[in-house]
Amino acid sequence: MRNRIDLKFQELKVKRKKAFIVFITAGFPNLKMTENLVLGLEEAGVDIIELGVPFSDPLADGPTIQESSQKALRGHVTLDKILHTVRNIRKKSSIPIALMSYYNPIFRYGENKFVINAKEAGVDGLIVPDLPLEEAKGLIKAAKRYHMAMVFFLSPTTTTQRIKKIVRASTGFIYYVSLTGVTGARSKLPRTITQNVRFAKQFTDKPICVGFGVSTPHQVKTISSLADGVIVGSAIIKEITKNIGKKDLSHRVTRFVRGLSNGL
């Protein structure tokens, strides 16, 4: 049984298109808005949603996503409430959804129980930025059993030996971190991305998507020419932050996203 993420990449391959993946923090500014945003983003042509589970100590994130997480937590967002939101989204949409969560909330929930409930709610994949392959045995096993994609990271510091192991273990897609650093919009991305992604590609046929720092239509275009997909997060959170309190927030954000994906 294949999940929505795999099907999406198959479809894109046939169309010779690249995946446009958008990250938003669940519960920022609130869960109802998260629901609206996901539906709006789908309409705007986003291929996959990366839904961030807010965490008190997000050590891989820069200030933009940190603040959105803090705000969501102040609104008492929990994993169960997020899964409920996914369930609501699933009544209207079949856009592939990957949950991005730090490991501790998943660990506390219980790995097996979490995968079962997430799958049942309609989640298609998991991205856990502080869980390297070496510590992921339990979660990989659970994910495999319930056909949940388990996305692992490559970074500019990953050795060749590790690249081979990671691309073998990663399912759904492989998340290539464009730079050494935390999430957050950058005006310039390192030139090494091209050769690094090309290098990783010789070890796998699985899709490789590039994220961290991507924030302009031009960057989206450049990256999509060399990878199978591009992930934008902080730039979108910034746009949400800018428009909080406005009635047409969702509309404004989707318009911004359309502008970005013009680069594709």
Next chain:
Amino acid sequence: MKLPDKRGHFGEFGGKFVPETLMSPLAELETALKTLKKNKRFKAEFSFYLKEYAGRPTNLYFAQRLSKRLKNLKVYLKREDTLHTGAHKINNTIGQILIAKHMKKNRIIAETGAGQHGVATATVASLFGLQCCIYMGAEDMKRQALNVFRMRLLGAEVIEVKSGSQTLKDAMNEAIRDWVTNVQNTFYIIGSVAGPHPYPVMVRDFQAVIGQEAREQFFVKEKKLPDYLIACVGGGSNAMGLFHAFFQDKTVKMVGVEAAGFGLHTKEHAASLSQGSVGILHGSKSSLLQNREGQIRVAHSIAAGLDYPGVGPEHAYYKKIGRATYVAVTDREALQGLKLLSRAEGIIPALETAHAIAYLEKLAQEVKRKATVIVCLSGRGDKDVAAVKELM
């Protein structure tokens, strides 16, 4: 059984829970440690700086008047407070900066709570002429203004951390973010037996000198082993430093004293072993203060160095296997402890250390027969005098 195992696990605790970018640097650090462990020149250099620069060995001082007051206890103080910079932290920073030098890193970063580790790091960075950045919570910068000034005087840049609770936990988040960003030229000197493998074991091994000396010194004086070892526990580096050499000595009881803040019945404490549950923070699995959803709680202690919602994974392991017990002492009791030692022995301890002293009064009431005790006097109180003055 050798601890930790190859992947840095102490039983179910420890490990490496970090972003992919840090996996290779951690592996490089492990390789360097393996090489240097057998390197005679490195060992000689480490001993040289401990002796000539930091002032080791420290004395094991028999606290006669204190013992008299405590009746059944014969108390020895392991005087880490007499070291250069005023606390045990320097043992570890000397070790780590020598490794940084070996790995040809020219920039040093560190997190600090009370500022003792920050000062100890700024000190060795200055000693070896390396650039140094210290992350410190805005709240802690207020409480420990004197140490902020000391670090700056030593040439370090002190970066104010305003995220989250603005204390040690957030300073560590920010230091890790810096490390992920500048990993090519930067060495992260972690101040406690916490963080991802190999930090907990590396810091323990550098601090183990405390227990190794104390064990020998005690034997010379008493011709036997002590009945109790007592040390305060925040992240737990001075406690692990004292405990480690006694691990096999089954008759020696170990007690770690955590910060009970306003009391364990409140949520305002830092007793991550007494009151915590298993979770993952700052790169390792250990015992944490967290809510049901796995969000980390904000800790509280009068002592900035204990104000941390986690603890080193090896302590969680010691607790689990019953090798050590962990108790907690409130802010108020700690202040009493500070007064007690000041009046009885003419030694003003750090507020962190005062927690261990305060526990002595409880222990004195519990023991049935005469018992011998080694307390790790981890730091001196100069840095706290201004804050204590306001509270007394």
